[in-house]
Amino acid sequence: MTATTAVPKGTTTAVPKRTRRGAPWLAALRTPVGVCSAALLVTVALLAVLAPLLWGDRAAVVDTGAISQGPSGAHLLGTDSLGRDIFYRTLVATRLSVALALAATAIGVLAGLVLGLLPSVLPRRAGRLVTSGVNIAVAFPGLLLALFFAVVFGVGTRGATLAIAFALAPGFARLVQTLAAGVVGRDFVSAARIAGVGRFRLLVRHVLPNIGEPLVVYATIGAGGALLAFSGLSFLGIGVQAPDYDWGRLLREGLDGIYVNPAVALAPGAAVVLAGLAFNLVGETVAAVVGIRTPSARIRHRPVPPVRTAPAEETGDDPLLVVENLQVAFPGPAGWTAPVRGVSFTVGVGEAIGVVGESGSGKSLTGLAVSRLIEAPGVVTADRLDFAGTPLLTTPERELRPLLGTSLAMVFQDPMTSFNPTRRVGRQLAEVSEQHQGLSRSRALARAVDRLRAVRIPAAERRARQYPHEFSGGMRQRAMIGMGLMGRPRLIVADEPTTALDVTVQRRLLRLLARTRQAENAAILLISHDITVVAQNCDRVLVMYAGRIVEDLSATGLTYADPASAPRHPYTRALLAATLELDTDRDAPLPVIPGRPPEPSEVPAGCAFAARCPRATDRCRAEDPVPARVGQGHRVACWHPYEDAGRESGREAVASGGPE
Known part of the structure; x- marks a missing residue:
């Protein structure tokens, strides 16, 4: 859950340089998958271009004296029923096989793109009809659709190309519809509509650029499927017709003599597998590039705090949380960037600590590091990071899960994204008791309803059966606190819990945190931009700037x-x-x-x-x-x-x- 590592002392953090435009692609090509995909794709491309020119005549030579022979020095893979060399015919068939697969993929992607975007352009009723048609088509197996369209368009190369294309289109259209629906509802699209941008221009300028990457990946991988499907149609006799031939037709012709000369059928079959693998591996490489912008494998130096800080000043005899020399770092193209560098503080039992500072000062990352929520490739290092006497960086995650699941509560800035939108709120709260307290499903749900009442949510039983989108912003924040109260929290990390809330809801939420602190004797780590809120609700304040206290x-x-x-x-x-303030000159x-x-x-x-x-x-x-003591509890x-x-x-x- 959290990436940690031991680092040598004295190493400095590298400052990232400007990344070259093609650097991610070069890094992807250096991986085993990238090398294999590039080698296979280059091989297939060279054969498609050069094979008909170099060996086209040899592949067409009929030798009645060498009919259906096995592999020999003259014929590497043997001959077919007319004495033609199987090896050369397999190489020459590369051009037609790959060209037809790419053509079918291009037509299918274009048709799917149009069908996927039409609901966003057409009137609502017409758009629903298109969506319904696409959903019905997706319900049918792709091969069944291909056979159906092959009958509709007729036997032959043209009919098979259109059949594969229109069989590919519904799945691509469904993907486009899903991605476009997620973008159309965003605020920048609404702003463009208000500005008077037309629907077509809205799609071209605002929707397509934001969904282009997954579509490219899907199209690349889909080309391998189109190649396999096209070979299947030719094998069934409704694809490429004589005198033309592709790998599927060669496989069909060699099937009758497979017991005499297996290479007659195995050669085109192996070609289909290798070419399809080339397309799929290229798709995986593209997905790696568009999904990971900063490959951490190229970074050679591990991060360490650039400056040693003074040890945290402990509060009381047994502090609940001790943080010494905490650093959170993330990899960049030329080194590590440390948004949190050398943070030290303690939190006593029942104490309320506020963390303030401008955006980017490292407040939220500090809270996430304490909660073990920094994901890879982020790295957390510290001289000491103890919660309730347990070292968080060295204790196995399996042993930490019961402690953090019951003794630490996290209140996120936007609980709408923290709750699962597909599950009811009550079930999400009950999951905590089921996992950590061993309660039955009914008893856990009853406790969830009780916790919702504890955080002052009206009609708690009815609300527990609702979904997060049916809650207001303030109610979601209270439900998030209720989730933390499913156990016995000793520390509540509240990451800007009052952001985007009106003043009344903000006041209620802060009162709820105060009541929870008093009732459970829980410590609070309140992260906020509002220094006034922190001053009114906390015992101590940590002021952060540029990743340091x-x-x-x-x-x-x-x-x-x-x-x-x-x-x-x-x-x-x-x-x-x-x-x-109230007396500020307006x-x-x-x-x-x-x-x-x-x-x-x-x-x-x-x-x-x-x-x-x-x-x-x-x-x-x-x-x-370095932080120095200037008074009692003051650094x-x-x-x-x-x-x-x-x-x-x-x-x-x-x-x-x-x-x-």
Whole structure:
């Protein structure tokens, strides 16, 4: 579930360079599948072009003195019933076999594309008729459709080509309809409609570019199926007719003498298999390129934290969560990028910790790393990452699953994407008790209803039978908390749970978290952009910037009520100065922090905030400060922290005006 690795000390994180346009394809061709697909495809292409020119005459020579002979020095694979060389005929048949398969694939893809996009262009009733027709056609086996269309279009090359094409079209059309339906409902398509973009242009400019990659993969793999189907029709005698021949016709002609000379039938059969394998392997290679943009196999150096941080200051005798020197890194074309670099903190039992910072500061990744939710190719490293006394990075996943499933709850920013849209909410909550507490299906569902009541969802029994899309945003957030309460959570990681909620729902949700904390004695790690919300609902605040904690202070210090715990870091004071309050002058321009945070792959040397800080010096640009203790439970990573407790001092770090 989480990718972890041990790394050597002292290695630096490489800065990715601009990727060459063809680099993903070159990387894919270096893989075993890529090498095999390229070799087979080049071989088939060369034979299709050169074989008729080089050996066409030899393949057509009739030798009545060498009828139905076995393999020999003169005839490598023997001869057919007219004394023609099987080896040369198999090579020459490559052109017609591959050309007909590609032609059928092209026609089928074009027809499927039209049928798949028609419902988005036609009026609703006509579109439903097209969709119904496609669904009925998909229900029939492809070979049955091919035989049906072969009878309709007639025996021969043209009829077989059209038959294979129209047998391929319904499946491709169904794929196009499904992909297009997922894109048509997005906001950028609605914006284009409002702007007056016509339906045809809407499809060409906004829909097709967003569904093109899977269609290319499907078409590439479909070419192999078309080759096999075409050979099957020729084998049945309704495909290619004499005097022309393809691999299917050669297989049919050689079947009668298979007991005398097996090579007569095995040679064209092997050609069909190898050519079909070439198309399928090419499809797999294309899928690998369009699905993975940054191949991690090319990265040679493992990531390590670029700067050692001070150990986390423990709270209480037995902290619930201990994080020391945490780093989360992801591979790039030329090295590793570390959005979280050297984070250290602790969370005590029943304590509420807030994590604030601008977008891209590493807040959410820190929460995901603590919850063991960083997926490969991401890598998590830490000197220490313990939850409830259990090391998360070294304990096997099988042993961690019961602990994390019952003692840690995760509240995601968008619970609509966190719930399975195809399952009822009650069943999803009940699954936790079934898996971790061994309850029966009925008892687990009853507990799920009880947990929904606990998070103040009205008509909990009825709501438990509903699907996530039938819940409002606030109710989904509460249901997500209810899922965490199915066990006995000791830590709740809330990743921006109030984002996109109105003020009333936000207040209810925060009260629910507070009640849960009090009732279960659970600790809370609240990740938010809103520093005011964090100050009102947390005991301590971690201020993050460019993947590091720049200040760890008491939440009461954010109000400047206690001079001893007032914020000292220029970034923290700039965030507070840019926060709007009820007495803010509405006629004055909005205060903003000048500049932008650095990209994770372009973090400068020294303090990352130096380029935006009014107190920065040459030392700040050269040396990265290590968090130092400046008071009880107060740490600051700054070479020139503020010493005064005045609120006005932070306003020198903000500018008046809109964002850049």
